[in-house]
Amino acid sequence: MVVTIRDVARATGVSISTVSRALANPEQVAEATRVHVQETARTMGYRPNRAARGLVTGRTGSIGLVVPDLENPFFGSICKGVQARARAAGYAVFIADTDEDPLLEDEVVRGLTKQVDGVILCSPRGSDEAVGRVAEDSSLVLVNRTLAGVPSITFDNGGGARAVMRHLVALGHRTIAYAAGPITSWSNRERDTALRDFAEQSNDVELIELGSFPPVFSGGTQAADLALASGATAIVAFNDLVAAGLVDRLRHRGITVPTDISVTGFDNVPMSTLVWPNLTTVDFPRIQMGRASVDALLDTVLGRRKEPRPNLEIPVELVVRQSTGVLPASRAASA
Amino acid sequence: MVVTIRDVARATGVSISTVSRALANPEQVAEATRVHVQETARTMGYRPNRAARGLVTGRTGSIGLVVPDLENPFFGSICKGVQARARAAGYAVFIADTDEDPLLEDEVVRGLTKQVDGVILCSPRGSDEAVGRVAEDSSLVLVNRTLAGVPSITFDNGGGARAVMRHLVALGHRTIAYAAGPITSWSNRERDTALRDFAEQSNDVELIELGSFPPVFSGGTQAADLALASGATAIVAFNDLVAAGLVDRLRHRGITVPTDISVTGFDNVPMSTLVWPNLTTVDFPRIQMGRASVDALLDTVLGRRKEPRPNLEIPVELVVRQSTGVLPASRAASA
DNA sequence: CTGAAAGCGCTTACAG
DNA sequence: CTGAAAGCGCTTACAG
Structure with missing residues (x-):
């Protein structure tokens, strides 16, 4: 058949x-032979068996993509970018969801490594050691984290955090709270460091660290009361979900955003324009990151690049919407 | 190496x-040999080359998953379910995003079919003919749509639609509008038919069809003004995104949900609890559907089932939240 | 420019 | 219970 x-x-x-x-x-x-064969192959619907080809060439024509949670739209977008670019390059994509479990991640990557030419690993949780070990016996590109000697693509978290701070300061805010994400998150550390450095370098801005919260809606609900008690006039949330939770809890406490207090997110997920007020946030071009990660992987897999390219940082952009506003006059004195 | x-x-x-x-x-x-070999294989880190195995067994150990849009959380959840169940069964998953393009879908499925043991196809758009042709030369399971002779899994859209109607009628609503989704959508047709049948069978309920809208936030924005003009006291939206757009536009028009008018969605996407008021909607257990589709595929691929199982319908559940309320007293007369 | 042959890493009748 | 051999569908030196 x-x-x-x-x-x-x-x-x-x-x-x-x-x-x-x-x-x-x-x-x-020879031209005549070539045309004849190509023609016949096409009309017969012949498609080379990739497995057989791979056995002799040593190339599978597939790449692996490992993400912590397919349900999270953030990774969905990355998948989309990876998929599109891989297809354009003639590669098929194996996908694996690790359920945020570092052990499963290790197992999954090892299981995949024989079947693919390389792996794109979105691994916010695995330890440096575990990831490093995996990198030894498979072509790897890291997304959203760095590791010495392993090619990677990251977003410019620091630049995004600084843009947020500049924006809030321009609106008159001087006491700014940060509702941090998981301490194990690389993105969180990058953002936190940039925020703190920014505050230290401007002598009249105070950054209040509210603590670490789950990177979801209820994390924001938790953070809201702490933020209010802290006296901050603006809250930087770890991501849009946390920001949405903040806004919701603040409303229940009778506080209006942005009139009484400003709130910002990170990520620019689609939801950020669905909540009211629409969230001021930092856009991370995720599809572009997916595409770039395929390019980086193929560079190393195909040996297209001689000198190693350790990390590529993708620029991000502040998106100002309705959740940030000028410092309320009544609070100006407290700054 | x-x-x-x-x-x-x-x-x-x-x-x-x-x-x-x-x-x-x-x-x-023999036991002694077996133990020795297994032990050695493990310590050496041996993993059989699946491509080589597949060449001789005719089984690749992989399945394909084709979705219209990986960025859409609805499909992200399905992917997650597919992935989890496939791994449990020892299968790897190839993923392909068709970008809602029926032609690309056809091409992608054909490209995949040699590399996998079977394909799970989430194809709300492809024509019956196109899908039927593909089904001829690959093991296929259809998700969220049916086709004679091809195994499929669907949600009980009709049951969900009836539950919504019963709920609204119990709240006193008699004039109910439907903001439909794309006319090419199988889910939309199922919901629409069930809503209409329900209205016809109860002699005092009127269903007003507002027309077909894009299944996104802005579709709801469009539908809101038509709904208001129609005199309906409750609006059933094609999905949660449309419902969110409806609520938002109604607020801008000075109408409060659910005090003035009730709104419902379908899908129960995470966002439905992020908008205010939280949406009354129909929950579709998507991860479960992903798992079930793998089971169905392996049934046919492994020949585990003799009699053909044409369609499996997954039950859905009404989730009542804050976007629906009793018919406002001022409007009771108009019913 | 073309063909015969070897071989990629495995599984599986077929003998023993 | 175990091994030698054939073969899965391809690619690629090696001859010609």
Whole structure:
């Protein structure tokens, strides 16, 4: 039922070697033969068996993509970018969801490594040691984190955090709270450090660290009361979900955003324009990151690049919407 | 660098046949040999090359998953379910995003079919003919749509629609509007039919069809003004995004949900609890659907089931939240 | 420019 | 219970 190279050879009257060449290295075959073979292959619906090809070439034509949670739209977008670019390059994509479990991640990557030419790993949780070990026996590109000696792509978290601070300061805010994400999160550390450095370098801005919260809606609910008690006039949330939780809890406490207090997020997930007020946030071009990670992987897999390219940082952009406003006059004195 | 069955055979002092058996069919090998081989294989970090195995067995150990849009959380959840169940069954998952393009879908499925044992196809857009043709030369399971002779899994859209109607009628509503989704959408047709049938069978309920809208936030924005003009006291939206757009536009028009008018969605996406008021909606257990689709595929691929199982319908559940309320007294007369 | 042959890493009748 | 051999569908030196 399924047509093989042998069927095409028989139908064309040439050897399987010639069929193989006509399809994979057309320039090695006489024009007449080439055309005939290609034509026949197409009408017969022949598609080379990739597994068989991979066995001899050592290339599978597939890449692996490992993400912590497919349900999270952040990773969904990355998948989309990876998928699109991989297809354009003729690669198929294996996907694996690690459920935020570092052990599962390790197991999954190892299971995948034989079946693919390289792996794109979105691993916010795994330890440096675990990731480093994996990098030894497979071509790896890290997304959203760095590790010495391993190519990676990250967003410019620091730049985003500074843009947020500049924006809030321009609106008159001087006492700013940060509702941090998981301490194990690389993104969180980058943002936190940039926020703190910014505050230290401007002598009249105070940064209040509210603590670490789950990176979800209820994390924001928790953080809201602490933020109010802290006396901050603006709250920087670890991400949009936390920001949404903050806004919701503040409303229940009778506080209006942005009239009474300003709130910002990170990520610019679609939801950020669905809550009211629309969230001021930092846009992370996730599809672009997905595409870039495929390029980086193919660079190393195909040996297209001689000098190692340790990390590529993707610029991000502040998106100002309705959740930030000028410092309320009544609070100006407290600053 | 990579360890093959030959390396294990050499290290163990047996033939590669025995190594193969000890690993794949342990009961065919003497206990002592089996233990020794298994032990050695493990310490050497041997993993059978799936491509090579597939070449001889005719089974790839992989399945394909084709979705219209990975960025859409609805499909992200399905992916997650598919992924989890596939891994549990020892299968790897190829993923493909068709960008809502029926032509690309066809091409992608054909490209995949050689590399996998079967395909799970989430294809709300492709024509019956196109899908039928694909079904001929690959093991297929359809998600969220049916087609004669092809196994499929769907949600009980009709049951969900009826539950919504019963709920609204119990709250006193008699004039109910439907903001429909794309007319090409199978889910939309199912919901629409059930809503209409329900209205026809109860002699005092009127269903007003507002027309077809894009299944996104702005679709709801469009529908809101039509709904208001229609005189309906409750609006059933095609999905949660449309419902969110409706609520938002109604607020801008000075209408309060649910005091003045009730709104419901479908899907129960995470966002439905982030908008205010939280949406009354119909929960679709998407992860469960992902898992069920893998089971259905393996049933046919592995021939585990003799009689064909044409369609499995997954029950759904009404989730009552804050966007629906009793019919306002001022409007009771108009019903 | 083309074909015969070897071989990629495995599984599985077939003998013993 | 175990091994030698054939073969899955391809690619690629090696001859010609």
